[in-house]
Amino acid sequence: MPALKSNGKCKRSSRSENNEDTYYARNVVARREYQLQYNRVRRATRRKLSKADLAALRENKLQEVEGTRPIFDNTICCRDGAIDPHRSTGMKSREDKELQYLQRCKVALSDEYAYRSDPNAWVSKYMKELSGRIDSELRDIRLYFKEAPDARDSAYWMEAVHGSRRMIALHHQERELIEQGSDIPLLAFQSRMSIPYGNRVNRREFRRLYGF
Secondary structure, rough: OOOOOOOOOOOOOHHHHHHHHHHHHHHHHHHHHHHHHHHHHHHOOOOOOOHHHHHHHHHHHHHHHHOOOOOOOOOOOOOOOEOOOOOOOOOHHHHHHHHHHHHHHHHHHHHOOOOOOOOHHHHHHHHHHHHHHHHHHHHHHHHHHOOOHHHOOOOOHHHHHHHHHHHHHHHHHHHHHEEEEOOOHHHHOOOOOOOOOOOOOOOOHHHHHOOO
């Protein structure tokens, strides 16, 4: 009787294959969810960021994944958590002073309306104040566009325009956030998703709204 030839391969039992299939079926969802969370947190952006900006961005993304981050709409501010590299010391100083003024304005208005029939009526007056300051800044920068058309390539011109852009965005953000609740501007600042904190302006949204 001729000997049976072996090809050197062992055939798996059907029970072993079924166990292996079951193992992978049980874990594929968990592994996929882990990869999605990893991508959300660790691969949050393709931009080159500083270590501090990258750490802040990953913290924000982790809070989003865990569901512990406050939810609010802030369309004028970039969501990547990065600090604006073009924000000069002068811009920061001006924004800090403006933020202090707005805080005093809110306190004064809320005290004024505290004992009226609608204690939240101060918000409408505050919104008008914000709109007025946006209009004033727009008038100034548009006048600057007309008076200095030949200086558009200079560093001074670009800094002046960006400073106005940030100031308008600051007021726009305050107006958008205050509509969602009087405590939302502070939450945005604490979440490092705020123009006064130093975050970048959403240029596309800003250009759509204000034209430059």
